[in-house]
Amino acid sequence: MSVSAQPFQFATAAYLTRVENQRATTVTELLECLKSASDGAIFYHTFQTLGRHHFLTEGFSNDFAQWTLAALNQPELAERLGSVDIRDYLSIAELRTDLCRMVGEFCEDHSREAQNSAFEPFYFCQTVEVVQPLPWDARTLAGFRAGLERLSHASFYYHFIASRLRLQLRTNDFSNWFQTALGLPQLAATADRIDIYTNTLDTARRELVELVDKEIG
Amino acid sequence: MTTPAIEKASCQLDQYVPLLGAAEIDELRTLAKPLEGSTVEMVNSTAVGGGVAEILTRILPLMRELGLDARWQVMEGGPEFFEVTKAFHNALHGSAYQVRPRDFEIFLDYNQRNRQRLALDARFVVIHDPQPAAFIDSRNASAEQTWIWRCHIDLSRPDPAVWNFLEPYVARYDGAIFSSPEFSRQLPIPQYLFYPSIDPLSDKNRDLDPDFIEDVLAGFGIDPRRRIITQISRFDRLKDPIGVLRAYRIVKRYFDCQLVLAGGGASDDPEGSEVLAEVVEAAGKDPDVHILELPPAAPLEVNALQRASTIVVQKSLREGFGLTVAEALWKKKPVVASAVGGIPTQVIHKHTGMLAHSVEGTAYQIRFLLSHPEIAQRLGEQGYEHVRENFLITGNVKRYLTLFLHSAACNA
Numbered sequence: 151m152s153v154s155a156q157p158f159q160f161a162t163a164a165y166l167t168r169v170e171n172q173r174a175t176t177v178t179e180l181l182e183c184l185k186s187a188s189d190g191a192i193f194y195h196t197f198q199t200l201g202r203h204h205f206l207t208e209g210f211s212n213d214f215a216q217w218t219l220a221a222l223n224q225p226e227l228a229e230r231l232g233s234v235d236i237r238d239y240l241s242i243a244e245l246r247t248d249l250c251r252m253v254g255e256f257c258e259d260h261s262r263e264a265q266n267s268a269f270e271p272f273y274f275c276q277t278v279e280v281v282q283p284l285p286w287d288a289r290t291l292a293g294f295r296a297g298l299e300r301l302s303h304a305s306f307y308y309h310f311i312a313s314r315l316r317l318q319l320r321t322n323d324f325s326n327w328f329q330t331a332l333g334l335p336q337l338a339a340t341a342d343r344i345d346i347y348t349n350t351l352d353t354a355r356r357e358l359v360e361l362v363d364k365e366i367g
Numbered sequence: 368m369t370t371p372a373i374e375k376a377s378c379q380l381d382q383y384v385p386l387l388g389a390a391e392i393d394e395l396r397t398l399a400k401p402l403e404g405s406t407v408e409m410v411n412s413t414a415v416g417g418g419v420a421e422i423l424t425r426i427l428p429l430m431r432e433l434g435l436d437a438r439w440q441v442m443e444g445g446p447e448f449f450e451v452t453k454a455f456h457n458a459l460h461g462s463a464y465q466v467r468p469r470d471f472e473i474f475l476d477y478n479q480r481n482r483q484r485l486a487l488d489a490r491f492v493v494i495h496d497p498q499p500a501a502f503i504d505s506r507n508a509s510a511e512q513t514w515i516w517r518c519h520i521d522l523s524r525p526d527p528a529v530w531n532f533l534e535p536y537v538a539r540y541d542g543a544i545f546s547s548p549e550f551s552r553q554l555p556i557p558q559y560l561f562y563p564s565i566d567p568l569s570d571k572n573r574d575l576d577p578d579f580i581e582d583v584l585a586g587f588g589i590d591p592r593r594r595i596i597t598q599i600s601r602f603d604r605l606k607d608p609i610g611v612l613r614a615y616r617i618v619k620r621y622f623d624c625q626l627v628l629a630g631g632g633a634s635d636d637p638e639g640s641e642v643l644a645e646v647v648e649a650a651g652k653d654p655d656v657h658i659l660e661l662p663p664a665a666p667l668e669v670n671a672l673q674r675a676s677t678i679v680v681q682k683s684l685r686e687g688f689g690l691t692v693a694e695a696l697w698k699k700k701p702v703v704a705s706a707v708g709g710i711p712t713q714v715i716h717k718h719t720g721m722l723a724h725s726v727e728g729t730a731y732q733i734r735f736l737l738s739h740p741e742i743a744q745r746l747g748e749q750g751y752e753h754v755r756e757n758f759l760i761t762g763n764v765k766r767y768l769t770l771f772l773h774s775a776a777c778n779a
Contacts, residue, residue, distance in 0.1 A: 162394045164769035167560035169551040220716070270711075273548030275560065280772045282397050302390040303756070
């Protein structure tokens with residue numbers, strides 16, 4: 151088994167939700183808020199949704215889609231917003247541009263519906279992240295597997311989902327380490343393909359453990 | 368000012384491991400490490416009854432076990448103070464209220480008297496709810512302190528006179544915590560979202576022996592073989608017990624069932640007995656309606672009633688958070704609740720329970736779940752997961768630790 155000179159440092163992240171002073175009650179207002187919301191807010195309502203509702207595998211791909219469906223009864227826009235896969239983005243700026251484009255097109259095509267008042271407002275929030283290194287790391291796949299099993303949901307979320315933005319790469323902390331430190335590009339790629347939208351955090355971790363087991367043999 | 372007797376730290380962190388996993392508990396220890404020895408002072412207005420006292424009773428021992436020097440102070444007030452603060456409470460929830468200038472004087476006078484007895488010199492001072500909000504006057508500008516106002520009530524439609532009086536005090540804190548985004552206000556300070564929490568190991572939430580549950584039901588004359596619809600909450604108009612009664616009467620046309628309305632009192636709520644009398648009168652002589660006035664501390668009875676219920680209802684007109692919902696979800700019970708306050712955060716419609724907006728809607732959702740027990744079961748199971756992830760006391764401790772770490776980093 152290969153031993154990496156560059157260990158994988160496990161960390162934990164704790165998240166606070168900070169409520170912003172922005173709120174939207176129509177699709178038109180949502181568009182305006184999306185344009186001016188902080189990067190933290192876009193992150194919270196797309197990436198963080200996966201962490202907060204990770205035990206559900208339907209209906210919560212992001213907060214914008216959920217609100218558009220539940221509070222505005224606009225299933226077409228909700229489906230488009232719900233199709234956004236955060237793995238396709240290298241930055242919040244790109245993600246914001248796509249969200250604005252989708253909502254903007256709806257406003258142009260359905261100008262009357264875009265003014266309809268929602269059943270409840272959309273409150274923009276953002277994340278405050280506090281990261282602490284955990285007192286263990288890994289230099290081998292076996293050590294990595296052991297460390298992975300000890301992670302909390304928040305730690306797993308931090309390494310597997312939130313990391314994409316931090317790294318500004320189409321990857322996650324785990325795959326990045328498999329590839330760069332262990333020289334295992336195939337494992338890196340298959341791990342990165344684990345579907346974070348149709349899995350819970352627990353089942354995603356289980357899939358990753360199985361992939362690692364297969365690699366260890 | 369008194370320091371309440373905090374429950375002995377019988378529930379130690381390791382006891383949560385079987386429920387949450389070792390990783391979640393290790394994580395708390397990791398986060399707490401840099402805060403070891405930091406002083407924390409929590410202040411509220413009642414030592415027993417109500418959700419705030421209950422949370423503090425459980426949270427303080429855990430903070431201490433994690434190495435923080437955490438204290439809890441309860442402010443003292445006479446009947447005139449609690450009448451004013453109850454009126455403020457209702458007004459902040461949106462009820463009509465004719466403010467008298469004297470009310471503000473009483474409020475400030477009791478804040479001043481209590482402040483004189485307190486050092487309020489902890490590194491992190493957390494003031495709960497409006498009653499002690501003016502304690503911010505004690506802030507020592509030269510000391511390295513973080514003052515947080517923790518608001519447990521729904522401020523989405525506050526009476527302007529009362530809010531305009533309180534806002535200048537709140538705006539001087541370093542941050543405010545609300546239970547739901549819609550409760551937040553336009554303020555010049557950071558506003559954080561903290562869900563209140565339940566303790567899965569407390570007497571109110573831990574597993575119970577089925578024989579004990581049967582004994583409790585027998586003691587109250589409730590038939591365990593027939594459907595039981597339950598609302599647990601203080602006898603308070605904002606909890607709409609009369610509305611629950613009306614919903615039950617609609618359901619009763621279709622299903623044989625019993626209704627349990629059970630609640631305790633809180634020492635800062637002088638209105639309870641009046642509302643209780645109204646409910647008793649409205650119930651008339653229906654033998655299937657059980658109105659139970661529980662003592663402020665009857666956690667095992669509440670636990671048994673929730674576990675015995677077929678459906679748990681929380682038909683509040685206004686709500687801070689409604690911890691009884693989380694309690695019921697933790698017991699995997701299907702919940703029908705009003706879409707007010709923090710309830711929609713707990714009851715995600717059709718995922719972790721059913722939301723309703725009226726007496727008729729409440730009745731319909733109860734009937735739907737009684738007709739579809741498999742759906743009721745799925746909602747209960749998903750509700751349990753939702754609580755496990757978001758509304759347990761360990762999560763609350765984690766949020767406080769995160770806030771303290773964040774504040775310390777900002778100060779540095």
